[in-house]
Every structure is written in C-alpha cells, then in structure tokens.
Amino acid sequence: TSNTPENDAQVKTGDDTNANAQPGTKVVIGFSAPAADHGWIAAITANAKAQAQAYSDVELRSVEAGADAAAQRAALATLISQKPNVIVMLPHDGKELNATGLEAMRAGIPVVNLDRAFPSAAAYRLQIKGDNYGMGLAAGMYIGEQLKAKGASNPIIGEIPGIDSLELTQERTQGFNAALAVYGFKVANRRPAEFTADTGQAAATSLLQALPKMDALWNHDDDQGIGVLAAIKQANRSEFFMVGGAGSKAAIDAIAKDDSVLKATVTYSPSMASSAISLARLIGQGKGMSDLVELQVPKEIMLASETITKENAAKYAKLGF
C-alpha cells in the first residue's frame, strides 16, 4: 500500500511433502479483476500473477476489465471464446456478472468466483469469499471490548466506510452495527469516503468536525486510512482510538509501533487471490485438497477476518499488502 520498492506478493511456495505441489497436466487459467487504482485490487492481481508464476504447469491469461461491469462482461466474453481450462474472476459486482458466470459454466469452463458472490449457484464451481460481514463484526467486537474495558457507558463512535453504494460496504456496516448492538452501543456519525486517501482525509475532517469528542472510530479501509490518519493529525485529535480495515503493510507497521490512534485493523486479505489460483489449478487437474477427505475441491471457502493488534502484529507483518 505504499511506495516502498520491494512489493512482495503473498505466494504459497510449494513444500516437497505436498503431493499437490508436484507438476501435473498443464492448466490454462483465465483471470479477470476490475481495474481500480486501489491498493487492494492491485494486490489481488499481483498475487494471482505471482502465484501462477510459482507453478510450472500453470499459464495465466489475465484480461483487464475496464471501469465497470459492462466492460468486464465484454472482456470475459473474449476470454471465454479462447476456452481456458478454468476462469478465476473477481467480478465488479457478483449479481451483474452472474449471467457471464453461467455462460462460462455452460461452455464447460469451471468458474472460480473471488470475493463477490454470484446469486446463482450454477454460475460457479468454487467461491472464495472474504468475510465482509465478519470484518465489520470483528471491528465492532474489538471496539466494544475496548470501550467496555474503559467503562464507557454512552460512547461516541464514528465510522468511515468506503464507497457507500457497494454491497460489500453495506455488509461491513451491518456486521459493525450488529457487534456494537451486543454492547448496547451505536454509531454516532458515518461519513463515507471512496477508498482513496484524499477522500478519506475529507470524510474524516468532516467527521471530526461533526463529533468534537469521540471515543472510537472504524475506518473500513487502510488505504483511505492514510488520509484519515492525516486528518486526525491535522485536527490535532487523539482522545479516541481507531480501527482499520483490510490489513495493509503501513497499517500493520503503525499498529506495531503504536504511535498513532490506530490500535487495530481487521483483515480482508488479498491473499485470497493466491489461494484462488492454487485451487483453480487443482480443479483444472481434477485434484482435491490433500488434507481433506474429499477428492475434489469444495464449493465454497470463506476467509476469516482476523483482528491485528499490537500483540500479534509481528506475525501478520508479512501478510500486509
């Protein structure tokens, strides 16, 4: 998430004991993720490419999908016509690309859906999801616990989500609200940003102005969090603590150093792209996951959202993106 030159992707390197790591039949994997000038999406694409590199039997054909669902549909149409063995896609919007998933499956190409679910189960072979609701839940739980420990009775909690019209944002907010409700707390003010640092700064500035005193703040995204933290510094505020989201390297470093209001972040890791490529390879070769009894890869996998704090930051340092 920063302009540090070494940008090591999250890759699972094969260990020799795993039979699945041995080269098998060649698999052509088609890959498509939306274009976004966002660290998380950039990391998704980078991870997928790096993981494919790690296998000698995988050829990755990645098609960039422009700015919206329509563009991605067009890109996938050309991809399907090239008949890859498996398609891995992070759809712009699961519902809007459901028809494309169905089309590929009907053409006999197994589809691995990354992150944004298709409503129709026939539209995918495997679904790997981050847990948006769980992410909100984790953030809410952390904040609830901390505030309860401080004995706050009627705390003022702020929230800075990302693009508000996205469903994933809605899910995160729902999870957050559900967790706070457990403690009898609720959000006092919510100012959406757009997943970028400059909008994060603007949203946070507004929020801080609207809440002259605050106890806790959840910012959904560490990338926009750069701006949020800047705004907090500019407003000279420190009476509250903040929880981030996604788990960027910069955020994890800041938590470890413990020199700002940022005390924790809840993960939503782009490492799912690496896993998706590994599993797509197995699907293409007709293999299962070797630790499981089943002969085939399961249909759905949901990553757990983990909470990174000062205590465990060192462990996660390598997973930051």
Added chain:
Amino acid sequence: MITEAAPPEVRSERRRGIDESVLRNLGLVGVLIILVIIGAATRPDLYSDPTWVKNNIFTILQQASAIGVVTVGMTFVIIGGGIDLSVGAIIALAGVWATTLATQSYGAGGMIFTALVVGLVVGLINGTLISYGRLVPFIATLAMLVSARGLAAQISGKQTQVSANDTINNIATTRLLGIPLLVWMLALVVAAGWVLLNRTTFGRRTVAVGGNPEAARLAGINVKLHTVLLYALSGLCCGIAAIMLTSQATSAQAAMANLYELDAIAAAIIGGTLLSGGRGTIIGALFGVLVFSTITNLFAINNLSTEVQNMVKGGIIVAAVLIQQFRFRSLTHLLKR
C-alpha cells in the same frame, strides 16, 4: 436579367455544404477501419476465424447499444442548445425502479412501462427546471444527477437488484434474423432519431432553438416548451437504455451507467455535434459511439492493462479527431480547386 443556371461558385458552395457532414462521417468510418485493421494485425489468430469476427462485430454493437440510445437523446439536447448531465443517473433510477420487487410483480410489461415513465418524468422535470425555472442546463441536470442517484440508492437500499424476469433477461440473448435484439433496438432508435431530426418540424425546430434561439422566438416557436420536450426525449431514451442495460446485467443498481453522460457527450461531439448547439448529426453520433466501443474491444482482445489502455485511449481519441479533420480539410481543399 436572370439566367436559369446558378453561377458555378454557388453550386460548388452547395456541394461543399453537403460534403461537410458526409466527409466528417467518412472520416469516422476511416477511423473505424483503421481500428479494425490494427485489431486484425495484432490478433491475426482471432481475425482469421470468420465466426469469431461476426460474433465480435455483434459484441461491439451490443456494447454500443445502450450508450448509443442515450447518445441519440443527448444529441438532440445538445443540438437544441442544452446539455444533459443526468443521463447516467436517470438510467440508474429507471433501472432500479423497474427492478424493485413490487414492479417485477407486474411482469415484463410493468417493468418496461416503469422504466420508460421514470425516464420521461425525470426528463420533464429537467426540462421544466431549465425552461421555466431558468436554471442553466449544466447546473439543473447536475443537480438531477446527484438527486436521482441518491433516490436510486434509497429505493434499492444500495443493493444490486436482480431481475427475475426472463422476458427482460432474454432481451440481451435473443436474436432476430441472426442479429441480436439489442442491435435491432439500437438501429431502430437511431433511424427514428434521424427521421425526427431531419424530416419533422420537431427536428428542424430543434436546430433553430439551438442555433439561434432569438430567431426561433421571433419565428413564433415556443422555445421554452420545445426545450422541455428535448429533455423529455433524452429522459425517454434513458428509460430505453435502462431496460437494455438491466437485461444485459440481469440486474440494476444505483451505481449503474456511471459516467454515461461523459461518454454520450463525447460521442456526440466526435460525431460532429457542436457543443454550443445548432448543429449535429445522428449518424455521426452513432459513429462516435462505435469508435469508443471498438477501441474498448481492441484493448480487450490485446489484453492491455488498464493503465496502458487509458494512456493509449486518450491518444487514440486525439488521433481519431485529427484524422477526421485532416481528411475533411484536405478533401474540401481538393474540391475547392
């Protein structure tokens, strides 16, 4: 005193007058051909397969269909001296409204009716604000953009609404005489737009209202009412586009058709419509849309990364306009000699 034949200059004047718009369009056809040649040169494997080529043409046309319909409406508004920044938002509102569970319960007819009426009504509001509220079109439709997207988000609860109606969803997959239904719809709207602009009093008055509003008023045209109708027409086109897009995505959401306003305005202008009003062609606007969707297609088959795509796209747009101008100027030069 008077001879029957027009003096030679006068006739050449006239030939040139007709050639102006035809040449412009020819220029755009040239740009399209160049784009296709680049496609064939970079991906000979794909272009050597005739079935693929045929399908690719349909893909390009289908991609162009919704934005093409919007551009027809936009072209009218711009020729009439206005601008409509709310087209994307109208599509979103119409699409979302048409796919609420309540609307879907009325079936395909109810959904289509809803989309069209929502588009029309929003267009009428735009037009009324501009004509009778005397708001600048830019501001009025910008305000509408913001409001309509907000209302769409409210109605949809910020969720993507899935269309469960097969009739609607099948619009995007049906073919008629081997040609996709969406392409037929585009063709129909373009043809209707052409006739409306060039062969009806409404169209001619549109040119007058945009070209010289004072003259239009002095000639007894109700400029305000006409302006309202222009925005209503644009809204109606958005309603049609909303159905087309909803069918393609089998769903609608508040953020759909994002920035369509920019694409539609750009296509109209590349097609030779004056942003200041009073001049424009429907066929040119169609070519403008096709240039954009062919560029997108070219990028897709060559799998350019988004950032390279964007860097190149700006260059292609500039080149396209320059080619068009070059052809235009040098040819009229030849004709003049």
Added chain:
Amino acid sequence: MITEAAPPEVRSERRRGIDESVLRNLGLVGVLIILVIIGAATRPDLYSDPTWVKNNIFTILQQASAIGVVTVGMTFVIIGGGIDLSVGAIIALAGVWATTLATQSYGAGGMIFTALVVGLVVGLINGTLISYGRLVPFIATLAMLVSARGLAAQISGKQTQVSANDTINNIATTRLLGIPLLVWMLALVVAAGWVLLNRTTFGRRTVAVGGNPEAARLAGINVKLHTVLLYALSGLCCGIAAIMLTSQATSAQAAMANLYELDAIAAAIIGGTLLSGGRGTIIGALFGVLVFSTITNLFAINNLSTEVQNMVKGGIIVAAVLIQQFRFRSLTHLLKR
C-alpha cells in the same frame, strides 16, 4: 452640438451595470447565510461553542481550498470560451509524480517544483491540442483526463504513494496568524486571480477571446496563443492544488481528485460564469465553492446518510440558484422603479 453633462439615465445605467454581478454574489452570500442558519438551528449544541464555530469555518475553508484553487483556473478557461475536463487527472498526475521516491529524494522544493511543472506542461499540451490541433476543448481535455489518469496509475503502480516529507505534510497543519496556511493559499490564489482577470491585459484578453473570438482576432489579439496560456494557467492551478491535496492526505494516488472537474465547473457556473464564455467572476466562483463545501459540512454535522444527502443536495443546488435569481431579479426591479 454636444451637451457637456451626461443625461440622468446614463448614471443610473452605470449603477445597474455594477449591481448585476454584485447582486449575484450577494445572492450567494444569502444562500451561505441560510445554510449556516440551518446548521445552527439543527445543531444548536455545536453552534453554541464559539471555538467550535471558528474551527468549523476554518474546516469549511480548508475543505474548499484545493478545489477553490482549481476553480479559479477553471473560471479563466471557461471565460476564455473553453472547458477543462482534465483538472482532476492533472492533480492526480502531478501529485503522483511529486511523491515518487525519486522526486521525494529532492526534498520539499523538488516535490513542489515537480507538481507545478507537471501541471503546467500538461496544461500547455491541452492548450496546444486545442489551439493548434483545432480539437474541441471538451474532447481534447477528456482525452487528457483518460491519458493522465492512466499515466498516473502507471507511475504509481496503482499504489497509494505516501509522502514522507514533513515540510509538505505540514502545509496542511501550519497556521499563520491563527489562520491555516491552506486558507492563506486559497486567499492568495483568489486575490491573484481577481487582479489578473479584472486589472490586467491578460484578463481583458480572456474576456475578449471568450466573448467573441473573431472580434478578438481582428483586434490584433493572438487568440491561439492566449488559449494556450489559459489552459497552462489551469494546469498550474492544478499543480498547486496537487500539493495542497497531497499535504492534506499525506499521500497521492492515481484516483485522487476524482470528478474535481465537475465540481469546479459547477462552482464556476453557480458563481455566474457563462458556460459559453465571455463572462464570469472569480469572487462568484469562490462563493460557488464555499456553497458546496458548506453543504457538505451541514450534512456531516447532521449525520445524513449518503442517499439522503444526495437527494437533498440536488434540491439545495436548485434552490440556491433560484434564490440567487430571485434576489437578483426582484432587486433590479426595485431599482427600476
């Protein structure tokens, strides 16, 4: 033959001429006051604290600072008969370029210099394409928008680039005589813009070039060169804004300043600038920007949800323009009697 004293009408005419733009601005001040009153009425708890109110004013001004600087440049371009859709993209490119590790190694001076030069050069390219390439401004700057954002993404590797330079980052926190540095910068740019437009030959040429380019040309003004300078000016303002934004966000990225073009154009037009060129005021544009950032502030302190915010915002914009027109018309009416 000629009487020495001007007839009485003459003087009243002149008074009215001045009142027109002043009244428009007064209208916007009225709108601002109404917005503040609504704020105070809905959140008396906050507004009863003078320190908070002072801070709030600074917050509003700081939020307005970067877009305000961009709007000054945009106002010049529009008055000069053009439009610049690439401002947001120029900010992104300048910001990203200024925060690469290589640039940061030259320190704050190097970063500022880079941002300004990038802005200026992109502006010069815009202007050259438009003046000498004869591209329509809308298309040329739209192409630049796409290309510059693409290049910014390429340079940044689509990553958010953090500024490690404290001098830059401190711009957003420094205060001078109790007033934030960003506000001083905005004030300076607005003042310079006002002088440039109203008191210099450059400003006079701008009005002439936008009002009637043919007349300007026949009066010996180098219209093409002047047009280039206008876009360069806008680019330079974007470079300044890039520094301001980078300092505020302590980082830059390819998607920053998204849709600033729409905001800047809207602010200029609300402030009384004619989209067709030839007329406009810098002070009005500033008020336009302030109206928008005050609306955002009002929404924030009342914790409105995004969708309600948007629905209401469109209405407020329409109401603001209507109020302004109403005041304007009724007051001139009173003056007439």
Added chain:
Amino acid sequence: MTDPVLRLTDVVKTFPGVRALDGVQLEVTAGEVHCLLGQNGAGKSTLIKVLAGVHHADGGEITWQGEPFAPATPQAAMRAGIATIYQELDLVDDLSIAENAFLGHEESRFGFLRRTSTASRTREILARLGHPEIPARQLVRTLPAAGKQIVSMARALSHDAKLIVMDEPSAVLAHDEVENLFRIIRELTAQGIAVIYISHRLAEIREIGDRVTVLKDGRTTAANLPARTTPTRELVGKMTGRSIEYVFPPRTAKDLADPILVVEGLTRAGEFADASLTVAPGEIVGIAGLVGSGRSELLETIFGARPADAGTVTLDGHRITGVGAAVSRGMGMAPEERKSQALLLDEPVYKNMTLASFAGFARGGFTAAKDERAAALRTADSLELRPRDVDRPARTLSGGNQQKVVVGRWLLGKTRLLLLDEPTRGVDVGARAELYQVIHGLAADGVGVLLVSSEVPEVLGLADRVLVMREGHLIHEAPADELDEDTVLDLVMAGSLLEGEPA
C-alpha cells in the same frame, strides 16, 4: 385617404434606464409605403418590435384594423397579419433556405415536413424576389449577408401578411438589389398591403415612400409628411434638431508621400485574384463594387486575417502575414459584420472601443480603465454616440450606434493605416457627416485609409482615388473627381454574383 389600418397613439416603451419610446404617434393606411425616419437610437427598431410582439408597450394605444391590438408573442402578431424583416439578421445558419423561410409555420403532415412543396413554394417566392437561382435546399450558412437578407424577405413574404415591416432592409444590399426590393414593394402595395419602411438613405425614401413619420428621442416629431416633396432640410431638421450644412467635407489637394501600404498580386482562390494597390499616408482610397465582388475578402486578406494564396502585402516596407503583425505595425480594420466580427456584446462600450488599444493604455500589464474610459468618451463625442454612455453594454445600443463603436475602436491608439469595410452601414445622416469629418481628419493627420462601401456616392465623395472591383478583379482605377456615379455603376454592374453572369 382611407382609414388607417394601423394607428399608434402615445406609445411608450422603457428599458431599464432608457425611455426608448416616449409617446409615438403613427398611422399607416393600406397600400401605402410609410417611411420611418430618425437618428440612430431614435426608437425605430423598438417601435417595430412592439408591433411584432417582441416587446410589449408600457403605455399608449395601438389599433390594428380598427381593433385594439397588443400582440403577446411574435406568433400572435404574425397571425394578425403583420410580418417583419428585422434589422439584425434573424436566420438559423444550419437550416436550409426553405426551412428558414417557413420556420415556425412549416408545411407538414402529422409533424412530418412536406419538403417538396415547401421547396417549391420557397422557389416561387425567391423567383418573385428576382432570385430563382438561389437553391432552396442550400444551407443559409453558405450565403453572404446580402443573400441572407433576401431569405429574410422571403420569410416575410411566406406569410399572408397585410402589413410588412422592413427595418433597414437595404443596409446590406447593393444598388441593383435595392431596385429589386422596390419592385417587390410596389407589387405588395398594389395588392393593398401596407409597408413600413425604415432606412437612413433619403434617396430611397424619396423613391419608394408615400408618407414619412419622423422620430426623435422616442417621440414623433413630424407625421405623415409627403415623402417625395418634403425638403431634405426639413426632414433632417425634424430628425436631428439641426441642419447639416454639407455632407462630404471639401476635398483638399494633397502632396502624397511614398505609399505606406503596397499590395502586390494578392490572390485567394475563388475570392479574388491578382489584386495590386497602394495607399499613401493621408490618402483615402475607395473600393467600389457589388456585393459578392470580393472586397471584404480583399480587405481581410490585406489585414492578415485570411491567408493569401499568392502575392504580398507590405506596410512601411514590412511584410504583413498575420493580424498580430498588422496591428502592431499600425494597421486597423473595421470589419463588415459588427455583431459577429467586431463586438463583445456583453461588455461595456468603452471596453469595446479600446479592444485593440487597451494594451497601449496599460502600465506593466495592468489596465488603466480610467484612461480608457476617458479616451472612449472623447471618441463617443466625436462620433455622436447616443446615448453618450460608455459604460452600458454594447448589446443595448441601437444598430447604428454599435457601428460607431466599431469604427471608433480604430480612432484610438496609433493607427497609421485604416481599412474600413462598410463603415456607415446603418448610420444616420447626421452621424454619417460626423464620421466623414473624422475620416478626413485622420487623413489630414497622415493616416492612410482604404475604404469599401456599397454606396457609390460615399466612395466618390470621400475618396481621393477610387478602385472598381468586379468578380474578384480590380478592373479600374481613377481619381475620384474623374468619375461619376453612372460610370462606376456601369463598370460595376457588368455582372453581379447574386444574379449570375449575363448570358
């Protein structure tokens, strides 16, 4: 005489700060040509706009065919049978001639145009106007100003009108075209249609007019004078409140120095060819010719506003290749079309006047508005600008006063060679005399003047030397006192572009 079809009593119309009409009386009878005479800004155009439903009178009474009449919209006036040819061309450039003629009352079936019948009806009207050669389906954009004026007339004739109002229809027409216009007017009046005719050319009024009403400062100062017999002195007196002793200042003998402007073999394909001429300091050179003979194009090319295909222009020995060079070397041009080529309509008069010279007033890039305003006021005085207010927007000036602003622009600053294209178009008699004085004054100060005018007497009266242009060629050159009007007309008339070559 029969009962008047139109009667205006005490009509008042105010604009913010101006009483444009301040008690106008007018009566027009069927079948007569009623001329309106008045200085620039007297209120003539305002008056006819009230009749046409464009403006609404603030007071007074209008009766039309015996009924009280107050048209709310232009449409209402047209329906009542009043058609208008406006002073400013009111056409839509991107519509065809036929579409312009029938704009607002198109021939249509279910909203679809009947293009063939529209075109043939337009052709009929054009033929009636003496221009069967103008193609009805051609875009108006391609027509020169004179052609557009003919389309405006065609539009008026396309209505079934009982009164046709013509606001300076002859301003952009050449001699032969005016004859044509008069023929039409006679046809109309023979059918009992009344015509209100506005012109600043007294000769025209004498030829076509029946009765004259004179306006001054928005008031009727004389009504229903016989057009043919009222002495000029009386008409001018009622208009201006003073008498004009002479029109053209007496020519003085000059010893001419070497030419300041030398044009050699200048050519633009399709417009003019091989034009060579010189102008000496202090000399006034006039170019006579018909509309469409290419005089404007020649002037604009000399000025550097159009690139030449061949030939050279030198000013004081320096090649002129562009407007910038021309202006900085002291050349100035007052173009033909004031609205599209010269004026910033929303800007105050003084800024329009100093458009070419504000940089000269400026100090270090900062403009000196006070000096500019003062200089503009001086020019306004010498040209009799009415009202004498340099702060009002140019848009609110009457047509003739706008023309004065355009010419006045080049009286400021250090102009050494002045190109004037139809400088007196729409300017009233009094102001015209002032303008002539000013031009002579300039020449006396050593400024060279190259003048284009469609009014032959003006060229002959004002110039020292006359060039005659026909179809893009300079065909004759002679000192002005060796030519008379008939000779020039004969030279010029050998072929008018608008009419085509004689077979």
